[in-house]
Amino acid sequence: MAYKPQFGPGTSVVAENRRKQMNPDYQLEKLREVTDEDIVLILGHRAPGAAYPTAHPPLAEQQEPACPIRKIVEPTEGAKAGDRVRYIQFADSMFNAPCQPYQRTYTECYRFRGIDPGTLSGRQIVECRERDLEGYAKDLINTEVFDPARTGIRGATVHGHSLRLAEDGMMFDMLQRCVLGDDGVVRYVKNQIGEPLDRAVEVGKPMDEAWLKVHTTMFHSLAGTGFREDQEYVEYVQRIHSLRTKYGFMPKEE
């Protein structure tokens, strides 16, 4: 019988969303149209339209050692061209953000190639070749894993994940990279490390509370679905906890 991944336990809507995002066969819903140029501006790694700086000559031009793994693995476009490794980092609010750091890492590992994710409690960074990064960033910003108010693109000074929201529903950002305009559209006025942009980059309107509640992958007993409401999830986590604790004692079979 062919192996069919289950992606994760749980019966709640949060668990279902987690499975959906992780499942590469599921097409993430596209919600906004941020252009390639806008994404390059937010990332701030190169000027829009500039050539990709390289870290090494293109693979086709250099002698590769005889290696069976290199024969099996097809290099990504960025690796083929010898691009630099660059990053995008997200901070997700605890208040029903559509994605969260661990979830992002799982999702990206199932969906993207040639990435190096770094997961922390309130932020998640993903590194890869610049050309690939821009493509992946576009997916991550334009689809349902992003919300202009509850998710921040923050290369440095990420604090905000566990704080209360501002009065207008935006997550706290010490550098205020994105601002909610009077017309209800969120605009990035600084790039991800906090340098001012020449022009504001629109990332669309924040999703409403009801949508967030249905699409979040974060348990929150006050703002959304409580973790303890999902009995199956609790059982699973307890099982893992119990097994790893017992294994800590290195049980031996007599």
Place this chain on the structure above:
Amino acid sequence: MTEATYPQCRIVPARFLNPETVERLLNRILEVGGIRRLVLNGPNLPTTIPYGPARGKPNPHPMRKVIRVGDQDVELQVHVGTILLELEDRSYIDPIRQACDEIFVKFPYGFTEGKFIKTQATVSDYAKYGPDADKLFLGMTDPKSRGGPLIIQGLK
């Protein structure tokens, strides 16, 4: 001789407050009167980016504004999330609670009585203010910052 203890309370709104809301709330609380000391707490909003690749660059922030409280201009340095109050006596607590009810209509807030402002000097306080520090100043401002507390005059 026993020292007088003054009632303290803490206001914690469910959202971080815009400068305009802080201004309205503070002026409303000043109308009530009876405030000995007041602290605005929240995450810092520095004027320049403190770290990262853009370190040292100016950090314009819409929440860092000068507000008018009483007849004094106050420059907010934080995104206000908690307000600590020390009152002359307990009779002011109910009117202040009422003032909060008037201001916080879009989201709830927490209101607790207790002891929230420190009473003993820490090592940092000692280094800044010395051994004979005025106890009124303790806990009013970060001893490591250059700025001091602000005195709002003319209410008595």
